[in-house]
Amino acid sequence: MKKIAVLIEIRDGKLKLSNLGVCSAAHESGGECIAFLLEGNAADAAATLQEYGIEKVVEITTTHGAASWNPEVWAEAIIQAMVYYEIHALLGLASMQGKDLLARVAARLEAPLLMDCIAVNLARHTAKKSQFSGKAIAEFKTCGDYHVYGIRPNALTAVPAPCRAAVESFKASTGSPGLSVKNLQQGLADDIDLTEADVIISGGRGMENGDNFNLLHACAQTISAAVGASRAAVDAGWVSHALQVGQTGKTVSPKVYIACGISGSVQHFAGMKTAGIIIAINKDPHAAIMSKCDYAVCADLFDIVPALTRKLRKVAA
Amino acid sequence: MNIYVCVKHVPDTAATIRVGADYRIDEDITFIMNPYDENAVEEAVRLKKRMAGAEVIAVTLGKAAAEATLRSALAMGADRAILVRSDKHHDCITTAGALCAAIRQDGNPDLIFTGRESIDAEGFQTMYRMGVNLGIPVASNVIAFDMDGQRVSVISEMEAGEHACLEMTTPCIIGAGKGLNQPSYPKLPDILQARKKTITVIDEEQSGTHSSASRVETVNLEIASEERQPEALEGSAEEIADAIVGILRNEAKVLMNS
Numbered sequence: 001m002k003k004i005a006v007l008i009e010i011r012d013g014k015l016k017l018s019n020l021g022v023c024s025a026a027h028e029s030g031g032e033c034i035a036f037l038l039e040g041n042a043a044d045a046a047a048t049l050q051e052y053g054i055e056k057v058v059e060i061t062t063t064h065g066a067a068s069w070n071p072e073v074w075a076e077a078i079i080q081a082m083v084y085y086e087i088h089a090l091l092g093l094a095s096m097q098g099k100d101l102l103a104r105v106a107a108r109l110e111a112p113l114l115m116d117c118i119a120v121n122l123a124r125h126t127a128k129k130s131q132f133s134g135k136a137i138a139e140f141k142t143c144g145d146y147h148v149y150g151i152r153p154n155a156l157t158a159v160p161a162p163c164r165a166a167v168e169s170f171k172a173s174t175g176s177p178g179l180s181v182k183n184l185q186q187g188l189a190d191d192i193d194l195t196e197a198d199v200i201i202s203g204g205r206g207m208e209n210g211d212n213f214n215l216l217h218a219c220a221q222t223i224s225a226a227v228g229a230s231r232a233a234v235d236a237g238w239v240s241h242a243l244q245v246g247q248t249g250k251t252v253s254p255k256v257y258i259a260c261g262i263s264g265s266v267q268h269f270a271g272m273k274t275a276g277i278i279i280a281i282n283k284d285p286h287a288a289i290m291s292k293c294d295y296a297v298c299a300d301l302f303d304i305v306p307a308l309t310r311k312l313r314k315v316a317a
Numbered sequence: 318m319n320i321y322v323c324v325k326h327v328p329d330t331a332a333t334i335r336v337g338a339d340y341r342i343d344e345d346i347t348f349i350m351n352p353y354d355e356n357a358v359e360e361a362v363r364l365k366k367r368m369a370g371a372e373v374i375a376v377t378l379g380k381a382a383a384e385a386t387l388r389s390a391l392a393m394g395a396d397r398a399i400l401v402r403s404d405k406h407h408d409c410i411t412t413a414g415a416l417c418a419a420i421r422q423d424g425n426p427d428l429i430f431t432g433r434e435s436i437d438a439e440g441f442q443t444m445y446r447m448g449v450n451l452g453i454p455v456a457s458n459v460i461a462f463d464m465d466g467q468r469v470s471v472i473s474e475m476e477a478g479e480h481a482c483l484e485m486t487t488p489c490i491i492g493a494g495k496g497l498n499q500p501s502y503p504k505l506p507d508i509l510q511a512r513k514k515t516i517t518v519i520d521e522e523q524s525g526t527h528s529s530a531s532r533v534e535t536v537n538l539e540i541a542s543e544e545r546q547p548e549a550l551e552g553s554a555e556e557i558a559d560a561i562v563g564i565l566r567n568e569a570k571v572l573m574n575s
Contacts, residue, residue: 011476069481072454096476099441100457107445112410112533115441126536132342132437135334138538144531150441178454178489182470183482193476198571223565223572241460241496242474247330247436248352248495256569258561267330269543270436277569278545279561295564296547297557307558315562315572 002031003085004122006054007078007092007101010040011193018196020052020158022091022151027053027161029122036060036081038074042167050165052158057167058085062174072179075104077172084170089122094150095195102150111146116251118155118274133247133270153195154253155274194245197226200254202245204230206261206282206301210238215305216260222312228252230262246271260301264289281305318371319424322361323416323431324354324390326383330436340538341406350386353432355393356493359500360462361430362394372396374423378415380404384516391511392503398514399423403521408533409438413446415521426451426488433458433492444492454485457492
């Protein structure tokens, strides 16, 4: 039987929920699904992953120890595990970490790689992904001995498929890397990962200044939403580039995207057009986003956002 | 010191994409230098200014029209350029092979800069394949670059405010992120001067083709639909806020504890 590995991503010691959609994609192919875990607690991860069709969790450690993150060491360890477990198809998240790690694995294996897929068919080795800043959708077929796919976070739905997952360890013997990691600076604990969030509240030029983003943060906090921004707000210096959604920022697929004072350029849509529900709040009824959203609120965001924050506080209480 | 910059000639984001035969796009539209590659050229030129005797060479793989992007790189301060000319469609595997062959033929790279991704193919992998091809380390999404002798230190941007400080020795490959610098746009004298700089054109067939059993084939390419039928939410701020809470709770089901 064909075996498929899913590279699991952990953040702050916890399993990212977006891993589960990737597990479902692997499970749907009908092959044996193995999860590769490079950090975090394997027993805890297995308890969740076995609900989504994962039959084995392999805790990979390296000669350099388990905890020290080094993308070259990890890529080498993943390849050794793939060879040991006779795996020819590897799936992972197209997060920043996944983009780096999966590409290193594919390059070393000279395997075809499709990154940021929004649909995947492992039986046919095909996947769909966006092209030309999201303006087109391409379907590709990968040919070769190995196949690597990075899945856009939250693009695939997690479908429960309970089974029992065994936990194993695999120790890779890794050589000395050409890249050394001197320091890994963690984000603040209350930073919600934009690409992971169910709800994103984003601000654009209409926010008028950086201080006004506090209104969005206050609203987001009530429901553990993430705050995003358009390029206009980032270029104006109001918020950090880390918050930018769009072509030269992050690509997100939340369940709900609330755009406040964002005109909705092609570049911005490139980063959020796969959101489930788009709610646009804009004073200008002719802003592009008002005709490309699900709910259009033609009003002043400075009236709507504080009102929404008050309502959500009550709901959360 | 030889500093290579790999750039790509891509459709302007604002251009309307049409799909023609063989899943190729209608190329009668405006093309630009891939935006992330502008950061790569900028960083290479800044480094060159600090290093006596350094040369910046822009390299691209593409059709004859890609010369326009090489001219842009020359106007930004690159010294000369190489066009690996090919009319074929390339996947990331053959692209990396062709770029590496052209660089090898030209000289020994000390540094290779490129953008962290191209905005047309969105492949996120060419630089890593080049790293394996040339046997040198790669750091991507770089937002700060520093070099001391052969030692290169960079800051790579990870998720949500996470940064990694990475160290390598030359030769190595740097994938430029948007935050690396603010590209300075060329002035008229720079553009005029760029016209006099040399672009060496080599045929892809002559550059030593790289054959691989692995490849990516296009099965389909279609324009993404933007089907959303906006529904207007109207009323007082209170009423609209209630409506949004209703959407979050009932339609999106993201309010767990209510």
